[in-house]
Amino acid sequence: MTTYAITAEDVRSAAARIAPFIHRTPTLTNETLSKLAGRELAFKCENLQKTGSFKYRGATNAVRMLDDAEATRGVVTHSSGNHAQALAKAAAVRGIPVTVVMPRTASPIKKQAVLGYGATVIDCEPTLADRERTAGETVAKTGGTLIPPFDHADVMAGQGTLALELLADAPNLGALIVPVGGGGMLSGVTIAAKALNSNIKVYGAEPLNADDAARSFAGKVWLPQTAPNTIADGLMTSLGQLTWPIVRDRVDGIFTVTETEIVAAMRLVWERMKLLIEPSAAVGVAVALSDAFRTAVPADRAVGIILCGGNVTLDKLYW
Amino acid sequence: MTTYAITAEDVRSAAARIAPFIHRTPTLTNETLSKLAGRELAFKCENLQKTGSFKYRGATNAVRMLDDAEATRGVVTHSSGNHAQALAKAAAVRGIPVTVVMPRTASPIKKQAVLGYGATVIDCEPTLADRERTAGETVAKTGGTLIPPFDHADVMAGQGTLALELLADAPNLGALIVPVGGGGMLSGVTIAAKALNSNIKVYGAEPLNADDAARSFAGKVWLPQTAPNTIADGLMTSLGQLTWPIVRDRVDGIFTVTETEIVAAMRLVWERMKLLIEPSAAVGVAVALSDAFRTAVPADRAVGIILCGGNVTLDKLYW
Numbered sequence: 001m002t003t004y005a006i007t008a009e010d011v012r013s014a015a016a017r018i019a020p021f022i023h024r025t026p027t028l029t030n031e032t033l034s035k036l037a038g039r040e041l042a043f044k045c046e047n048l049q050k051t052g053s054f055k056y057r058g059a060t061n062a063v064r065m066l067d068d069a070e071a072t073r074g075v076v077t078h079s080s081g082n083h084a085q086a087l088a089k090a091a092a093v094r095g096i097p098v099t100v101v102m103p104r105t106a107s108p109i110k111k112q113a114v115l116g117y118g119a120t121v122i123d124c125e126p127t128l129a130d131r132e133r134t135a136g137e138t139v140a141k142t143g144g145t146l147i148p149p150f151d152h153a154d155v156m157a158g159q160g161t162l163a164l165e166l167l168a169d170a171p172n173l174g175a176l177i178v179p180v181g182g183g184g185m186l187s188g189v190t191i192a193a194k195a196l197n198s199n200i201k202v203y204g205a206e207p208l209n210a211d212d213a214a215r216s217f218a219g220k221v222w223l224p225q226t227a228p229n230t231i232a233d234g235l236m237t238s239l240g241q242l243t244w245p246i247v248r249d250r251v252d253g254i255f256t257v258t259e260t261e262i263v264a265a266m267r268l269v270w271e272r273m274k275l276l277i278e279p280s281a282a283v284g285v286a287v288a289l290s291d292a293f294r295t296a297v298p299a300d301r302a303v304g305i306i307l308c309g310g311n312v313t314l315d316k317l318y319w
Numbered sequence: 320m321t322t323y324a325i326t327a328e329d330v331r332s333a334a335a336r337i338a339p340f341i342h343r344t345p346t347l348t349n350e351t352l353s354k355l356a357g358r359e360l361a362f363k364c365e366n367l368q369k370t371g372s373f374k375y376r377g378a379t380n381a382v383r384m385l386d387d388a389e390a391t392r393g394v395v396t397h398s399s400g401n402h403a404q405a406l407a408k409a410a411a412v413r414g415i416p417v418t419v420v421m422p423r424t425a426s427p428i429k430k431q432a433v434l435g436y437g438a439t440v441i442d443c444e445p446t447l448a449d450r451e452r453t454a455g456e457t458v459a460k461t462g463g464t465l466i467p468p469f470d471h472a473d474v475m476a477g478q479g480t481l482a483l484e485l486l487a488d489a490p491n492l493g494a495l496i497v498p499v500g501g502g503g504m505l506s507g508v509t510i511a512a513k514a515l516n517s518n519i520k521v522y523g524a525e526p527l528n529a530d531d532a533a534r535s536f537a538g539k540v541w542l543p544q545t546a547p548n549t550i551a552d553g554l555m556t557s558l559g560q561l562t563w564p565i566v567r568d569r570v571d572g573i574f575t576v577t578e579t580e581i582v583a584a585m586r587l588v589w590e591r592m593k594l595l596i597e598p599s600a601a602v603g604v605a606v607a608l609s610d611a612f613r614t615a616v617p618a619d620r621a622v623g624i625i626l627c628g629g630n631v632t633l634d635k636l637y638w
Contacts, residue, residue: 026345028367047593048347267633274366274629276593310593314586317636 002249004187005153005242008195011160011188014061018158021060021093023049025162027169027304032272037288040302042170044162047277047310051117053234054162054185054308055086055149061158062147063090071096074144078124078131080106081234082309083149088117099144101135103127109313150184151240160188166304167196174301177284177293179308180204180213180254181235183243189306190250201297204247204254205287207232207262213239214254217247231259231318234280234309255293257286265289267319269307279318281307321568323506324472324561327514330479330507333380337477340379340412342368344481346488346623351591356607359621361489363481366596366629370436372553373481373504373627374405374468380477381466382409390415392462397443397450399425400553401628402468407436418463420454422446428632469503470559479507485623486515493620496603496612498627499523499532499573500554502562508625509569520616523566523573524606526551526581532558533573536566550578550637553599553628574612576605584608586638588626598637600626 025045034041046054063075074097077087084100091098098119102111103126111121124134139146147155162185167173176193180186183204190202206213210228222244228236239247247254257265266282269275277285284305287293297303312318344364353360365373382394393416396406403419410417417438421430422445433440443453458465466474481504486492495512499505502523509521525532529547541563547555558566566573576584585601588594596604603624606612616622631637 023347026347028342028345031369050350052593270595270633274371274595276589276595314589314636314638317633319633 002245004191004246006157006160006188006191008191010153010157011164011192014154014157015161015164017064018057018060018161022057024165025049027166028273030273033268033285037303038294039299041288042166042173042302042304043273044166044304044306045275046162047275047281047307051082051085051089052309052311053082053086054159054306055082056090057161058155058158058184059083059086059090059147062152062154063087063094063096065154066145070145074098074142075147076135076138076142076144077101077147077149078135079149080110081149082311084110084114085117087147088114088119092118097142097144099138099142101131101138103131150182150237151242153242156184156188156243158188159185160192162306163189163192164196167193170302170304172302173200173304175201175203175297176304176306177203177205177287178306179235179280179283180206180247181280182237183213183239183247185306185308186251187243187246190246194250201252201301202250203252203287205284206254206256207235207283208256208258210236211256213247214256216244217251217254220248232262232279232283234278235283253296255287255290257283257290261286261290263318275307276310276312277307278309278312281309284308321564323510323565325476325479325507325510327510329472329476330483330511333473333476334480334483336383337376337379337480341376343484344368346485347592349592352587352604356622357613358618360607361485361492361621361623362592363485363623363625364594365481366594366600366626370401370404370408371628371630372401372405373478373625374401375409376480377474377477377503378402378405378409378466381471381473382406382413382415384473385464389464392464393417394466395454395457395461395463396420396466396468397454398468399429400468401630403429403433404436406466407433407438411437416461416463418457418461420450420457422450469501469556470561472561475503475507475562477507478504479511481625482508482511483515486512489621489623491621492519492623494520494522494616495623495625496522496524496606497625498554498599498602499525499566500599501556502532502558502566504625504627505570506562506565509565513569520571520620521569522606523570524603525573525575526554526602527575527577529555530575532566533575535563536570536573539567549581551581551598551602553597554602572615574606574609576602576609580605580609582637594626595629595631596626597628597631600628603627
């Protein structure tokens, strides 16, 4: 039997560990969207999580897992996205140093948000190689602990905690739709949900224009994401070494959607649910509304959808 | 002792009556906004209510209070706002006819929303006189029951039910901020909240550019709203005959805010809370952040704010 990076027990203990620090986000329903999807839908509102995304769960779990000596030396990551904000705040709440390596091309708004949580920001060139090199130097210099955005057991276990809450609120769900980028959320949720209900199906949701997970899953061979071109900026990375085996073996399918479908789903959720979600969160909604999903998954299965984040600029219209 | 249109018992029985039909909306907190306000804040998310506003509570209560004979003849209202959608859906759920009289100048989107719930829409001239005349004719013709948007005991009692939920979720609140237009929500919430906690303070929140309630309250004499000029389109009406005595005698104060403050508060909630709220809901947030409120109400009072609705067009930016 394959051993995976995390167990359901890891997720359960993460849930207890992070409970004092996170929002227990609501699970909401919406008649219009359920009607459009042709089935009962439930939405786990991680856009309402602290720092605006589910990433705060994994970051908090990882930060809280450090022993006192490690904690004193701080944490380091390289990210320009939601994980950077999440780790910055998680470290601030524990009162430990945090350094975020960011490409110098990252948006000033995102840099400002991370600085706002009290993090040190170090600029690097916008290449994965330079990000990793710069982060490595920082770890060597500070003795801090590197907390990557998804390929890390404590992070994966932390993300999985949202499934425990969702299935407590909506125990009737027969399937879950989970956006997949690096697979931290998808792997954590899969382990947690299937331990609670061995019959539940878990599906990944991915932009067609960044479909490495779908292609990897179809061939059962890990493939890298190259040249992603999607508005769903949280879902552009390749699967990780720790997340891939869980996705490969335990997930029930991965569905892709177009950019047009993503934007339409985002607008629908803003307009009808009054929830600001980011494009990555809209990917799951778009899958639920797609013909492919409706054909593949019987309508009597109520579906839980993870609205994974709400960090979008409001300086422009998306439609 | 003055007798008011509703009692706390009316609100409690409304809560039981409408529970099967409404969303029990979440109460959320946000560290950034609490920090900005200099006190603990809790937000009652009626923007997440069915039809996108608290109006669905009052409309549902009024529709459910009809006996079978009355129900068969249907309901009638004149409104171009959230009450129209709320009553249309409440009637549809009970399966009875509903006619909405709307000024012919009302936005096509709002008309479409009401038609979408299956209502009959009758156009009228955009004057209060013609709205009332047309609605009166419809009542005479159909034998239906007129359900006005706020000055009606069953509507007021229905709106008050949100306070029962809010104080159950956040029993530590020392004050509430409630947007005030016609006063249906403010009067219902005041009666309900003060019955649960006789020490709680209840404040109205009003646009400076539609400040009839503030001026009426200050002089303890009812004054009409004339020529309102505010983005908060839900708060432009005068107080009603039934709502005014409760506002006058039981409310603890009314605060006003400028248009600039309203838009800034709306953006803050969209950006930091990831909740779409309409300008009328932002009025309460703006009051909590205002110097006048901070000076008048001690910071050790945790404050509940009603995010009363989320019906805004997404075809434009507001900033």
